[in-house]
Amino acid sequence: MAEINFGEILDEYVRFCNESGKIDLNLYEEYNVKRGLRDSNGRGVLTGLTEVSDVVAFKVEEGKRIPIQGELYFQGYEVKKLVEGFRNSLYGFEETTYLLLFGELPTKPQLESFVGVLEDLRQLPESFNRDVIMKAPSNDMMNVLQKCVLTLYSYDANPNDLSIKNVLMQCLKLIAQFPVMAAYGYQAYRHYYMDKSLVIHRPKKGLSTAENILRLLRTDGKYTELEAKVLDVCLVIHAEHGGGNNSTFTTHVLSSTGTDTYSAVAASLGSLKGPRHGGANLKVQQMFDDLKSHVKDWENEDEVSDYLQSLLDKKGFDQSGLIYGMGHAVYSESDPRAVILKKYAKKLSEEKGLEEEFALYDRVENIAAKLIAEHRKTFKTVSANVDFYSGFVYTMLKLPIEIFTPIFAISRISGWSAHRIEELVNKGKIIRPAYKFVGLHKDYVPIEQRKW
Numbered sequence: 001m002a003e004i005n006f007g008e009i010l011d012e013y014v015r016f017c018n019e020s021g022k023i024d025l026n027l028y029e030e031y032n033v034k035r036g037l038r039d040s041n042g043r044g045v046l047t048g049l050t051e052v053s054d055v056v057a058f059k060v061e062e063g064k065r066i067p068i069q070g071e072l073y074f075q076g077y078e079v080k081k082l083v084e085g086f087r088n089s090l091y092g093f094e095e096t097t098y099l100l101l102f103g104e105l106p107t108k109p110q111l112e113s114f115v116g117v118l119e120d121l122r123q124l125p126e127s128f129n130r131d132v133i134m135k136a137p138s139n140d141m142m143n144v145l146q147k148c149v150l151t152l153y154s155y156d157a158n159p160n161d162l163s164i165k166n167v168l169m170q171c172l173k174l175i176a177q178f179p180v181m182a183a184y185g186y187q188a189y190r191h192y193y194m195d196k197s198l199v200i201h202r203p204k205k206g207l208s209t210a211e212n213i214l215r216l217l218r219t220d221g222k223y224t225e226l227e228a229k230v231l232d233v234c235l236v237i238h239a240e241h242g243g244g245n246n247s248t249f250t251t252h253v254l255s256s257t258g259t260d261t262y263s264a265v266a267a268s269l270g271s272l273k274g275p276r277h278g279g280a281n282l283k284v285q286q287m288f289d290d291l292k293s294h295v296k297d298w299e300n301e302d303e304v305s306d307y308l309q310s311l312l313d314k315k316g317f318d319q320s321g322l323i324y325g326m327g328h329a330v331y332s333e334s335d336p337r338a339v340i341l342k343k344y345a346k347k348l349s350e351e352k353g354l355e356e357e358f359a360l361y362d363r364v365e366n367i368a369a370k371l372i373a374e375h376r377k378t379f380k381t382v383s384a385n386v387d388f389y390s391g392f393v394y395t396m397l398k399l400p401i402e403i404f405t406p407i408f409a410i411s412r413i414s415g416w417s418a419h420r421i422e423e424l425v426n427k428g429k430i431i432r433p434a435y436k437f438v439g440l441h442k443d444y445v446p447i448e449q450r451k452w
Helices: 005-020 026-030 078-087 094-101 108-121 127-136 141-155 164-194 209-217 225-239 246-256 262-272 280-294 301-312 336-352 357-376 386-396 401-425
Strands: 053-061 062-072
Touching: 026 127, 062 094, 062 336, 078 094, 078 225, 078 336, 094 127, 094 164, 094 225, 094 401, 108 164, 127 141, 127 164, 141 225, 141 262, 141 401, 164 209, 164 262, 164 401, 209 225, 209 401, 225 336, 225 386, 225 401, 246 262, 246 401, 262 401, 280 301, 280 357, 280 386, 280 401, 301 357, 301 386, 336 357, 336 386, 357 386, 386 401
Parallel strands: none
Antiparallel strands: 053 062
16 A cells, blocks of 8 residues: 555545535525524524523514614623622622522522532542643643533532432532632643743632632732722623523533533533634734734824724734624624623723723724724614623733633633523423535445546
8 A cells, every 4th residue: 555645635635625515605595594593684593492591682663673772681680780789799790690590689698608609619629630730731721621621520420410409519510610720720821831830829718709710810819809890790791691602502402412511511611712702802802912013093093993994904903804892693782791891991991000091992992883884884883792891801900811711611601500400400302403405416336436
């Protein structure tokens, strides 16, 4: 047999994939197939029912959909009002998690008890950090979380038990331990990849999830009350966003098969890792870094506008034609999470002496909305989404960029858990959408007669 040239063979395989796998996009319309489970207007196709959360972007008047300022509800409670109600507390995320899991806001004794449960569950299994996280460090913290979650299956005496009691306990452990796994994964990365001192803090009882995250990530373990408050708000608004977002739908899909909690959550982490989903705030941050290197006068609207126009013309940044952080699949008038986060970003920028940078974000938001509308030749409002300000906030909090998407996961595990339990409680059918075959039926050809 001739010697194999893997490079040439792989190139040939790639050509086969490109030629064989290409679908004529006109067929989607011909067969009325909802590409990406969306209709022709980009709206999601209804595939399930949920009581966990509601995303509202329009109202119906005389049979017409009228866009409104975006609203987000957790178990029937509007998130804007929840955040306002949590304004004097650093435990907003814990209250939100309780609400998502159990359907109602906790009383004071119930919250204290719930916080105590999370504190008791936060510690990782004996030697887990040494044997799992430190021995095989990764330069991607989402990979760390996936690996840790799948490995925890081996530490569970009843990993396949789908009773609600057992699944709830598994979910509570993951909610409590996600911040620790992400922080330790980053410290291992920092030590082994960046040659920095290895600093490991244990999670501390009496601190909120947000406080513990800052304490675990910072060498000195110190933070201000406003920093902890802003991070707590970030965790609240990212905790859940309807059953149709990609990672939560992934939770439903896997849970409907009867698989274990660790497999379902690991798959959802893989979904969230994608730059079109949880990794979007990284793109916003990188775009602003590029803007700052090209725009000399941040207050010059013409100069800022020219830069943004170059993005739409596919000439600037990554030539994608996108202004990252602008627009949303559901919201048009406003993303309520972005509205909330913008207020806290302003407060934090004042504490950090970064008012000029906040003003730049505000300026870009306003100019970009107008340019996108003109570019698309539409009167539809385009607003900033939550990713527009989250990267800026995380940067002001001095969170490393490697931890941006894991922060999203630390928050969203609460929503995933609520949806997984909802799927199991209702014993729904396995989720199995159909695909239309549009290839050709072929006759078998003996290998001696085959030609490509």
